[in-house]
Amino acid sequence: MTREQLVAQIRAKKSYLLVGLDSEVSKLPKHLQGKPDAVLTFNKAVIDATKDYCVGYKINTAFYESEGVKGWETMQETLEYIPKNLFTIADAKRGDIGNTSAQYARTFFETMQFDAVTVAPYMGEDSVRPFLEYQNKWTIVLGLTSNAGSQDFEQQTLANSGKQLYEVVLEKVASWGTPNNLMFVVGATKASDFSSIRNIIPNHFLLVPGIGAQGGSLEEVSSHGATPDCGLLVAASRAIIFASNGEDFAEAAAVAAKNYATEMAGYLKL
């Protein structure tokens, strides 16, 4: 999917919401638990219920891998069920030496046909480059994450620039791609940091997790993080997919997603 296509969708739906399908088996509604294909049934119902309020889905591989081969099957089937005009992200946080990263790129862009994959930057340029070689695919590199552990390394100050590690990550990685094939993960609990982030990467789309369950403010993120063509994809997972754990889970997910979309429509300047 190109940036133009993504922006067109945001404009049409007045939403920059991504629904995170973190469909942890033990958290599924009781009436589905233990049934064959419980996760797939759950995901399909959530997708049907929310697809008009979001521009895409983020599938975190951890929740599928933990079920082994069966989980990978469910991930593949879930991806195939998502309407093709929606943006799909494998939230996989992969990264390895060059020839190995090339295999991960093949996994998510060819074997599985996601539009985007999240990548960890620790190992540097040759670990990120193979993902960037795909046409009309997106590499989403971890910048500043929303968890407490982001203080351990991401927010450490580097000697030669006085900048924090994540700022240097944004700066360097930005030079390896373009705003048309590269995005960054920026944790929503740090809305105050968005101004300095936008100084470094004024045009790149940001994937912002941490709204809802992780406590970020959608208003702050939107006012500090937006670009003229939106430039934000805000992900919410548990707050939508587990809005109810009863038989009305899909209706509750639709209500939650619609609420986000309505709020977003108020902030959107497209």
Place this chain on the structure above:
Amino acid sequence: MTREQLVAQIRAKKSYLLVGLDSEVSKLPKHLQGKPDAVLTFNKAVIDATKDYCVGYKINTAFYESEGVKGWETMQETLEYIPKNLFTIADAKRGDIGNTSAQYARTFFETMQFDAVTVAPYMGEDSVRPFLEYQNKWTIVLGLTSNAGSQDFEQQTLANSGKQLYEVVLEKVASWGTPNNLMFVVGATKASDFSSIRNIIPNHFLLVPGIGAQGGSLEEVSSHGATPDCGLLVAASRAIIFASNGEDFAEAAAVAAKNYATEMAGYLKL
């Protein structure tokens, strides 16, 4: 597997070799290509041929995921084929926020029953902790990798300590675990750095890739990196599994593995 059990194996085999099953489909011997279960057939033959010369196997998930669901099946079947007294590493380089890392830990320690998994440190403490909570399992955190990209971030100097990022990673992560549940990846092409690394983590086992195809020297690694109970696991992949791409691939793998083991026996002070 406990540290004592691992060291006992190293002592018995006079080897600290890990064979990396980076069994990329396109690099398999011609006579296997296109056959059903080609990778599994290849892996089983390599395991049969090399298991007397190594103390374990490292399975890099990228080479399996790139084949999708079928690849995960092959990974599971390969793992099950490895004799239970050998050490098994999922070289997965995972890492995410706490509840998600817990799912990855479950994937590799429960669903798949590996002895160890490699973890990327970028996201900090809560992304690493869930792996460390398992008894008799090992978390192997990326310290200094052997690729060119290690200069981009890993080798950047931090302001408040004057240390390089990877040194701070070793130091901090070491405080979250013990030498009995935590190891570090240290790239073998940097043998000169081993002394400073051993100042920071004198007792931890190091997983050393980069011998062979990536050009590290086994002698340097062994003389600078060893602890009194060895403390090294040296991985070689392509140099062993693709030693021949003819029908004699398994015999050639055995010869290559035996050569490493013979050299290691000369360095080992156990």
